[in-house]
Amino acid sequence: MQLALSPEDQAFREEMRTFFTTVVPEEIRTKVLEGRELSKEEIAGSMKLLDDHDLAVPHWPEEWGGRGWNDLQRHLYLEEMQAAGCPVPLAFNASMIGPVLAQFASQEMKERFLPRTKSCEIWWSQGFSEPDAGSDLASLRTSAVKDGDDWVVNGQKTWTTLGQHGDWIFTLVRTDPEVKKQAGISMLLIDMTSPGLTVRPIELIDGGHEVNEVWFEDVRVPGENLVGEPGQGWTMAKFLLGNERVGVAPVGATKAALARAKRLAPERLEEPLVAARVAELENELLALELTALRVVAHSADGEPHPASSVLKLKGTELQQAVTELLVDLAGPASLASGTDEGALPDWVHRTVPTYLNYRKASIYGGSNEVQRQIIARTILGL
């Protein structure tokens, strides 16, 4: 047992810290740390900047731009990125479709998509969830029917995050209604400018436009856009959702948010109940970070560590708890959500929208109830 990082890991951490705090523009980092919304250009530009330094997709296969880092290095990279407020590379590109294509797609498809996915030249959207297929994803109904060389797609996807910016959408579609529901699913890549494809905004409780419905009405998709083989979609979806053991919990971002809360309202820390609440949150965050380190330091190659579910579950709870703390620190001023000006401190305006927005965290990526189910079944054998 050894507490300190090795000199090499320590140097690596310093290198990351220096990069994120000097190369990435401060203006955009401040925006992230303050929880303000980023434009498409800011997110894509930031990913492009990382890619210019080979830092957008370090976990991809080296052949396609990965760095061959170990899990601990990836953890340190993500922690330093979040602590500095650098926008995290677009998850749909970097963590979702990129690794799936690298694993399952034909050489031709990889060459066609991976370089532009890495640089964010293509903005990917995710077309998985449907109105009747949320946590029960395998019940999805959007159909793709072969017509000549093309697939003709009909149906509706929902909760498509930032779909209003999307150039392409990777979808799970039912290509065979006759077989067991998981076996009839395929993954299809669809150009979002295709005729018959419509994106409609869903207004959320924070007043923002973050997610969308995506409708498909006889959308024709070239046969070559099917990833791998028909019927492999469920395997790919499980790979996409289940292969993460690094970065499952947003530890760095939550730590930065809590430290910021202390800076914004130092006078409130003189109240014993507030100080105790903050101290308890800090301790739980410490426990979470150390658990994440245990996971990354000792994962068998390729196998997700079972404690990943703990990270998702607790990580999102703490992320939400810090947004809740900020609302309480703002107090009556938290009501003033509809303006950025006036007599109140700047930071209070975003507290409640952020709090409401982050209720999503315990729902997406496998709801926390799904995580409990995974823990009970696969870890505890219940």
Next chain:
Amino acid sequence: MDFTYDDEQDALRDAVRGLLGKAYSDFEQRRQTCKADPGFSEQVWSQMAEMGLLGLPFSEEDGGVGAGPVEIAIVCQEIGRVIAPEPYLHAVVLAGGLVQACGTPEQRQDVLGALASGERLLGFAHDEPGSRWAPTASAVTAAQDGADPDGGGWTLTGTKEPVVQGARADQLVVSAALPDGGTGLFLVDAGATERTGYPTYDGGRAAQVTFDGTAATPLGEPGRDLAGSIATVQDIARIMAANIAVGAMETALRTTCGYLTSRKQFGVTLNTFQALTFRAADMYVSLELATSVVSWATMVLQTGDPARVRDAAARAGLQASRAGRHVGQEAIQLHGGIGMTAEYSVGSYTAVLTALDHLLGDGDHHLADLAATVAGHGAIDPLAVG
């Protein structure tokens, strides 16, 4: 950054697990052992001495083994797994730790040698009526009779309670208020005190120990305020108590899961009911998070920096307290009525977790310490060096 044991540490864990696991493989053995005085097995204690466990933390010249915190933590976790009633934490980590930290070379050799060989059981007489985990004493006072040039002539007066294994202990390390202020430590022949022993709810024993002008030998330099040393040894013991709690929680959770998959009601096993399995999942979350912080605190102990150890002990203590209550309470609830019985193991695990929680500061006590300094730092960096 490495959370794994090396080969020697693995071997130590296997050896301790072999010894304690064999002694208490059947919960009934523990129950019967706890029923009869002194509330632990003298035979197991001797075997622990033979294995070198009782001298593990002490230097070789003092009759010990010179092992580090990770090794002590391994022993503590194994004790927790079977809730072995042997007073390792009190005799070795606390009382022995104080002799090691404060004793003269002669005292260390004499006392620690006898402790390590198992021939002398040490007790730490510190808690007093009204005290709450402070490293100071007030109810027992020390006095020096005349001006003895050899530093002798010290006596103690007052009452300590509860003193774990106070009635069985051969020698006591006693904290006492010094005549010129501060808190000193004294070695006292336990037989020279007035002792009233009684069983405690965790299966152990405690005593009221009364000193009435009782002869005492100052530990280390006479008249010196040792509150700082007491605080540091308390912090070490907090981290070790948390290691015991982690071992106990592991067994409590494993036992609970075993019960959920075997007990049938309504014609099906209990794990059919999601209301129960989700609660078990939450127990696992609490246990994993506590394990992480306790392992980290054990590694911080390796750095030997008292300020960092103090912070780490409070953090491990807080996490273990919260987790211990959660896991202990749910272990009983998920069992139902059987969990309430003395015959079945799981309630005793909850009792031991409760005792550990209140031994050296409960969660709220540690939280108050942490809250007092919360404004003094930004984000916490567990990997910070130096």
